Amino acid sequence: MKTLMLGNEAVARGLYEGGCSFVSSYPGTPSTEITECAAKYEELYAEWAPNEKVALEAAFGACLSGKRSFCAMKHVGLNVAADPLFTISYTGVHAGLVIGVADDAGMHSSQNEQDSRHYAQASKIPMLEPSDSAEALAFAKLAYELSEEFDTAVLLKMCTRVSHSQSVVETGERVLPAQKKYEKNPGKYIMMPANAKKRHPEVEARTKALTAWAETTKINRIEAGSDQSCGIITSSTCYQYVKEAFGDTYPVLKLGMIWPMPEQKIREFAAAVKRLVVVEELDGFIETHCRRLGLSVSGKDLFSNIGELSQNLVKEKLGGNVQAGAALDEVIPARPPVMCAGCPHRSIFYVLKKMNLTVLGDIGCYTLGAVQPLGAIDTTICMGASVSGLHGFVKAGDKESAGRTVAVIGDSTFMHSGVTGLINIAYNESNSTVIILDNSITGMTGHQQNPTTGYNLKGDPCAKIDLESLCHAVGIKRVRVVDPYDMEICQAVIAEELAAKEPSVIISRRPCALLKYVKHPGPICSDAEKCKGCKACMKIGCPAISMVDGKAKIDATLCVGCGVCEQLCKFDALGRAE
């Protein structure tokens, strides 16, 4: 049946059809929907793991038990999972193991734009790279065949434009592979030096065998062109830009497997064209390979290694004409993302800013606490870095730093890798104050469950991590819980815990305002008579409040009635309708 599918949905379909039985992932844009869609197939077990390292290790365990398995992550998640990745390269697999990784060139929703293709080369694990949804489905299935034929995990590399574009796919039936049972094999699976030394040559031999496969596979294909003056090597979404820009004018070598790359096929392609060009996003990965083969090639001399490419860019850089439409001669104000009206994070950041504290931030919706007018965050690095960074900042900083520095981290991020930092705080005794912003969901990636919510990926009730007990158990004696909507109490508790001479955790607890089960009291009203236009309510950066003719006005379609602005108004101009 022909249907429109997101690239991520198509990967999930490929997993289903390819006989995958086990999926473990951690959400991360743009990879999240692969696992969400996989969970909709009853035949597939799917779960959210606390982080990507756990997910990959779980998927490896599942493949060892004899089931085809999968895990998905965003590019930075692969950094977290890199430890098992490099050694799984040595062990190989039992049943097939596929690892989905989605890059985010252009940083639509990420803290960097690293190029994951380097991981394939560095870990010596083959990587397939689909260019649309149909290929995403086909390559996911193919990845299992490769995985079992060559005894290797296979990386399936997505990117924002392939993950989040819908295109036409044709679906097929699920085919289960022959049943496998676990087989004890210490030399293959116990990677202590003596065994690993024997496995490494196997890895090198495997790469050679895969290189030979790359020469003949149909997914590395040459498409003829009418004009041999230029030949283009490309892959992924860039292939689509090239075809959009030039149609069938120039010959194209379209690589479906990005590592290892063919040598002979590239040489033959290069020999048949006058000028060789590589069109790829981010780093010159294919280009470097061509140079290693001694070929004269253009690539990053034309195309930036920063941000995304597009059809116009490709056309223009290769000598074509492009015509933009007419721009308005007008300054159009930017529209950055903001915390939603009623977001429980907003008031905490207002308090932190008011107290003039240094705030080490983390990854999640609450990163938006860095945006004006709140501007309350000092750092954002990676998952968990707020807690561990705070420890170092307080330990190494001057005497006052403990009393004026906090870490803020969400519930899901705390489970991902914040708890290890907290263990370090307790173990090495830094006088740190950590604020866990517990909104009872993984917010930024679109409401995924996590170990603190009491529900699993399928929405079934499950064990719920009790944050207070967890903090106590790792050695934190001072654990406080506050309602972020009550700013007076929040400020008092933060001040007390900063003054305390031992580490503390403040749990700021209120569910995300967008959760369906959250009942809101209804919008706040503004009284234009009483409003003096002091703009105190404007300091929280609520999208529902604006100044109209010098008076605060509440947009009743946005306001959920959290009442935070009401607490800021000294003139009683904001309040609930009687």
Place this chain on the structure above:
Amino acid sequence: METKNIMIVGVGGQGTLLASKLLGRLLLGKGFDVKVSEVHGMSQRGGSVVTYVRWGDRVCSPIIDKGQADCILSFELLEAARYTEYVKPGGRIIVNSQQINPMPVIAGMAAYPENLVEKMAALDIQVDALDALSLAEEAGSSKAVNLVLMGRLAKHFDFTDEEWMGAIEQSVPSKFLELNKKAFELGRSA
């Protein structure tokens, strides 16, 4: 046929994804090659969002570049103005005249430009502005802005009533079907 391009732009949370889903279904049903490119993640939190819808005999790129859009369907006035460069000469902008202040305007660091409809119309663009929010409220819910705008789009594209209704039925919950159909009709006839 030459590939057709529609950009759907708006503010994160306005329901642009439902509009593109509906359009994608309709176009696939007509047998076209279709690509719909969306934005997920951070910008869905009240940021500027763009969805590209492309159809034809063979569609390659999932995105629409500057100078290529036959039509922009904008859920908000400022967002239409942000993307005029993407419209083909002589192309169209259908715009909800609703204004939603972005944070720099709310925070007093920037001004919301004035007379944007007139300024856009002065370019080589056909501008069709309507108050989709009021029409959605008339239909029964401010959340039906997306269906009002789809109705307006229907005026300018040659798809049958049956095709539209089929796609709407597939895309909205049955509980809200009548409301959404009404919103669609109001958008088309306004």
